[in-house]
Amino acid sequence: xxxxxKVQEVAERYMREALKEAAKAAEAGEVPIGAVVxxxxxxxxxxxxxxxxxxxxxxxxxxLAIDDACRRLGGWRLWECDLYVTLEPCPMCAxxxxxxxxxxxxxxxxxDKAGSCGxxxxxxxxxxNHRPQLVRGILADECSAALKDFFRELREKGGxxxxxxxxxxxxxxxxxxxxx
Ligand SMILES: [Zn+2]
Numbered sequence: 001x002x003x004x005x006k007v008q009e010v011a012e013r014y015m016r017e018a019l020k021e022a023a024k025a026a027e028a029g030e031v032p033i034g035a036v037v038x039x040x041x042x043x044x045x046x047x048x049x050x051x052x053x054x055x056x057x058x059x060x061x062x063x064l065a066i067d068d069a070c071r072r073l074g075g076w077r078l079w080e081c082d083l084y085v086t087l088e089p090c091p092m093c094a095x096x097x098x099x100x101x102x103x104x105x106x107x108x109x110x111x112d113k114a115g116s117c118g119x120x121x122x123x124x125x126x127x128x129n130h131r132p133q134l135v136r137g138i139l140a141d142e143c144s145a146a147l148k149d150f151f152r153e154l155r156e157k158g159g160x161x162x163x164x165x166x167x168x169x170x171x172x173x174x175x176x177x178x179x180x
Contacts, residue, residue, distance in 0.1 A: 011084070011106050011135065011138045012138060012139055014036055014038050014043070014082075014084040014106070015084050015086070015106060015108060015138045015139045015142075015143070016139070017034075017036045017043060017046075017084065018034040018035050018036050018061075018084045018085055018086050018108070019034060019086055019108075019139065019142060019143065019146060020034065021034025021035060021036065021046055021047060021048040021061060021065075021086075022034030022048060022049075022061070022086045022143070022146050023146070024048045025048040025049045025050070025061070026146065026149075026150050028050070028052075028053055029052065029053075030048070030049045030050060030051065030052050030053060031049055031051070031147070031150065032048075032049070032086070032146045032147060032150050033048065033049040033060070033061045033085070033086055033087045033147075034046075034047070034048045034049075034061050034085070034086050035047050035048070035061035035062045035064070035065040035083060035084060035085040035086070036065055036083070036084050037065045037066060037068070037069035037078065037081050037082070037083050037084075037102075038081060038082050038083075038084065039069075039073070039078075039080055039081045039082075040080075044068075044069045044072050044073055044081065045065040045066060045067070045068035045069030045070075045072065045081075046064075046065055046068055047060075047061045047062065047063065047064025047065030047066075047067070047068060048061050048064070049061050050064065058092070060090065060092065060093050061085060061086070061087075062083060062085050062089055062093035062096060062097065063092070063093060063096055065083065065085075066078065066083070066096055066097070066100050066102075069081060069100075070100070076099075076100060077100070077101050078100045078101055078102050078103075079101040079102075079103060080103065081100075081102055081103060082102065082103055082104040082105070082106065083097060083102045083104075083105050083106070084106045084107075084138070085105070085106070085107050085108070086107070086108040086109065086143040086146065087107065087108060087109050087111050087115075087143065087147070088107045088109065088110050088111040088114075088115030088116070088117050088118070088119055088136075089105065089107065089115070089116060089117055090111070090114040090115070090116055091114070091116040091120075091121070091123065093116075094116040094117055094123040094124065095123065097124075097132055098123065098124070098128050098129075098130050098131075098132065099130075101130050102132050103132065103133065104132060104133040104134070104135065105117065105124075105132050105133070105134050105135070106135045106138045107134075107135075107136060107137075107138065107143075108137070108138055108139050108140050108142070108143025108144070109140050109143040109144035109147065110136070110137075110140075117134055117136070118134070118136065122134075
């Protein structure tokens with residue numbers, strides 16, 4: 001029981017680091033999702049959602065944290081590493097987790113729309129060459145509160161979340177139009 005409690009404490013400590021990354025995303029006007037990669041007792045990779053700022057569909061927190069860890073460790077096999085992420089990984093990130101041989105994934109909130117670790121599908125249950133361990137619901141309330149707060153603030157600033165997305169998309173398309 002004591003051992004179990006210790007494992008939970010460690011998981012919560014690193015999830016708080018992932019939440020700090022999520023807060024950086026929120027500050028930049030991005031949907032707050034954060035991730036860290038941990039090896040031993042050291043954080044070797046960090047990432048937060050940068051999809052809008054980088055105008056890149058691949059700029060998810062998990063991919064950026066895995067990229068950071070591979071660069072820092074000088075290799076693509078992260079089999080001694082664990083990943084902590086505030087939201088259940090999407091299929092792209094679950095695929096990257098399998099490919100990088102991450103040992104265990106800890107996530108906070110479930111994602112009913114795109115979650116690929118049990119919500120829509122569980123890619124870690126399929127007979128790929130690597131099956132990461134999975135721990136769900138670490139600081140789930142705080143992780144989903146970060147998302148809810150972000151979208152509530154957007155609504156309070158005017159319009160609803162959908163308008164915000166549309167406005168951003170339009171603004172960017174205009175920016176990209178060639179100027180004569
Ligand atoms: Zn993703």
